[in-house]
Amino acid sequence: MKLQKFDSINVIPFIDVLLVLLAIVLLTSTFITKGIIPVALPNASNADQLKPDKEIVIVINEKGELFLEDRPIVLENIELEILEKSKDTPVHLNTDKETRFESFVNVLDMLKKNGFSNVSIVTKK
Numbered sequence: 001m002k003l004q005k006f007d008s009i010n011v012i013p014f015i016d017v018l019l020v021l022l023a024i025v026l027l028t029s030t031f032i033t034k035g036i037i038p039v040a041l042p043n044a045s046n047a048d049q050l051k052p053d054k055e056i057v058i059v060i061n062e063k064g065e066l067f068l069e070d071r072p073i074v075l076e077n078i079e080l081e082i083l084e085k086s087k088d089t090p091v092h093l094n095t096d097k098e099t100r101f102e103s104f105v106n107v108l109d110m111l112k113k114n115g116f117s118n119v120s121i122v123t124k125k
Helices: 012-034 075-082 101-113
Strands: 056-060 066-068 071-073 091-095 119-122
Touching: 056 101, 066 075, 071 075, 075 101, 091 101
Parallel strands: 056 091, 091 119
Antiparallel strands: 056 066, 066 071
C-alpha cells in the first residue's frame, strides 16, 4: 500500500474548536467582570426595623457638604462624634447623585478607618 502525500491541512475542525473555546472564555469573563452572578434574593416578613435613635445618618448634598443628623458638619468633626458611639451602630449614608465621588469615598474611608462595618448606602426606589 502506497502512502498518499497531503499538500494541505484541513483547518475547519481546528476553527470549530477555537470558536467553542472563545465562547467559553467570553461567557466566563462576563461573570468575572461583574463580580457576581445575579440571583433573586428572598423576602423576609419578620425583618427587624432599625431604631432611629440608635443609628448614625450622614448626608452628602450635591455640593459635597456633609450633614450629621441634619446639622452641617465637617469630616473631622463627624469622626470625633461617631467615635463616641459603638462600632456596631448602623450608619446610613445618603448621597446626592450629583455629588463628587471623592466626597463619598472620603466618608467611607473615614468609617472604615474607625472600624464601622455596618454601613448602608441609602437609595431611592
